[in-house]
Amino acid sequence: MPEPERSIPDKSDDFGLALEDVQELIAQTEANQGKDAVSLATLYDRLGQAYVRRIERGEAEDLEREKGLAIASFQKALELEERFGLAAERMWTLIRLGLFHYSQSQYHEAIAFHEQSLQIAQALGDPYSEAKSLNSLGNTYDSLGQYPQAIKFHQQSLEIKHQISDRKGEAASLNNLGNACAALGQYPQAIKFHQQSLEIDRQISDRKGEAVSLNNLGNAYNFLRQYLQAIEFLQQSLEIFRQIGDRHSEADSLYNSATALAKLDNYWQALKSYQQAQQIYEELQLAYRVEQCKIDIYQLNQIIAASDSCP
Numbered sequence: 113m114p115e116p117e118r119s120i121p122d123k124s125d126d127f128g129l130a131l132e133d134v135q136e137l138i139a140q141t142e143a144n145q146g147k148d149a150v151s152l153a154t155l156y157d158r159l160g161q162a163y164v165r166r167i168e169r170g171e172a173e174d175l176e177r178e179k180g181l182a183i184a185s186f187q188k189a190l191e192l193e194e195r196f197g198l199a200a201e202r203m204w205t206l207i208r209l210g211l212f213h214y215s216q217s218q219y220h221e222a223i224a225f226h227e228q229s230l231q232i233a234q235a236l237g238d239p240y241s242e243a244k245s246l247n248s249l250g251n252t253y254d255s256l257g258q259y260p261q262a263i264k265f266h267q268q269s270l271e272i273k274h275q276i277s278d279r280k281g282e283a284a285s286l287n288n289l290g291n292a293c294a295a296l297g298q299y300p301q302a303i304k305f306h307q308q309s310l311e312i313d314r315q316i317s318d319r320k321g322e323a324v325s326l327n328n329l330g331n332a333y334n335f336l337r338q339y340l341q342a343i344e345f346l347q348q349s350l351e352i353f354r355q356i357g358d359r360h361s362e363a364d365s366l367y368n369s370a371t372a373l374a375k376l377d378n379y380w381q382a383l384k385s386y387q388q389a390q391q392i393y394e395e396l397q398l399a400y401r402v403e404q405c406k407i408d409i410y411q412l413n414q415i416i417a418a419s420d421s422c423p
Contacts, residue, residue: 129158129162130162131159131162131163131166134155134158134159134162135159137155138152138155138156138159141155148192148195150192150196150198152192153189153192153193153196153198153201154189154201156185156186156188156189156192157185157186157189157193157201157204157205157208159185159189160182160183160185160186160189160205160208160209160212161208163178163179163181163182163185164182164208164212166178167179167182168215170397179216182212183209183212186205186208186209186212187209189201189205190202190205190206190209193205199232199235199236200232200236200238202232203229203232203233203236203238203241204229204241206225206226206228206229206232207225207226207229207241207244207245207248209225210222210223210224210225210226210229210245210248210252211248213225214248214251214252214255217255219252219255219256222248222252223249223252223253226245226248226249226252227245227249229241229245230242230245230246230249233245239272239275239276240276240278242272243269243272243273243276243278243281243285244269244281246265246266246268246269246272247265247266247269247281247284247285247288249265250262250263250264250265250266250269250285250288250292251288253265254288254291254292254295257295259292259293259295259296260296262288262292263289263292263293266285266288266289266292267285267289269281269285269288270282270285270286270289273285279312279315279316280312280316280318280321282312283308283309283312283313283316283318283321283325284309284321286305286306286308286309286312287305287306287309287321287324287325287328289305290302290303290304290305290306290309290328290332291328293305294328294331294332294335297335299332299335299336302328302332303329303332303333306325306328306329306332307325307329309321309324309325309328310322310325310326310329313325319352319355319356320352320356320358322352323348323349323352323353323356323358323361323365324349324361326345326346326348326349326352327345327346327349327361327364327365327368329345330342330343330344330345330346330349330365330368330369330372331346331368333345334368334371334372334375337375339372339373339375339376340376342368342372343369343372343373343376346365346368346369346372347369349361349365350362350365350366350369353365359392359395359396360392360396360398362392363388363389363392363393363396363398363401364389366385366386366388366389366392367385367386367389367401367404367405369385370382370383370384370385370386370389370408371408373385374408374412374415379412379415379416379419380416382412383409383412383413383416386405386408386409386412387405387409389401389405390402390405390406390409393405
């Protein structure tokens with residue numbers, strides 16, 4: 113499980129304005145100050161953020177249309193930011209565009225935007241934003257299956273986060289390094305990174321991060337076929353995800369636990385976990401995950417039926 117990225121980063125001009133409020137502010141500004149007003153750069157960026165929030169919350173009335181409007185709003189903001197020399201603002205709009213394209217599995221587009229934001233961050237001497245862009249590039253290359261490239265970016269991000277004492281960011285980079293190593297089959301190294309991340313998460317009382325690290329440790333031990341150890345970590349992560357109300361991650365932990373339980377021939381408990389995961393995925397309208405659960409449940413029922421028919 114990669115350390116989650118938000119399409120609206122922490123350092124943003126997002127004040128949580130509703131879509132209609134931002135649209136009204138833009139109309140008023142254009143009417144009173146003209147369409148070249150400097151403040152419109154920020155407003156169009158916020159408009160893009162408002163569309164992204166609606167999309168992420170499942171509130172978009174016309175999903176494809178609003179995806180296009182989100183991108184168009186950010187592009188308009190970029191145009192104005194470049195015109196008025198607003199480098200820092202342009203950098204954050206590029207980051208948001210990159211994260212949005214990443215969330216839509218448009219990885220090559222995401223890379224192009226993150227590379228631009230990285231260049232600006234380096235020119236501005238902004239290590240926080242530089243590390244964020246590097247981390248985002250690492251996640252994107254990871255999603256493309258280009259793991260050595262992902263590791264390179266995550267290591268650079270980790271180094272900067274350590275230098276600026278960004279402990280939460282440091283834990284996230286360690287987790288992402290662990291995921292990339294696991295994808296390459298380097299499970300002992302992956303476990304080492306996840307354990308380091310878990311230690312930091314607990315030191316800074318980051319419950320979400322702790323749960324992600326535990327889940328990733330469980331997955332790594334699953335790959336090593338050490339299923340009892342895997343279940344122990346996955347159950348701990350499941351408990352935290354339930355406590356903090358992270359339904360998507362709760363379902364992921366249930367699914368991963370079911371996989372380990374099935375490997376231990378604990379079929380009925382595995383079936384229960386798959387069914388619980390499926391129910392949550394259905395509530396979240398994650399069709400592809402629901403379908404995977406259905407396949408696993410069907411296969412497990414076949415195994416149970418076969419074992420019951422044996423004398």
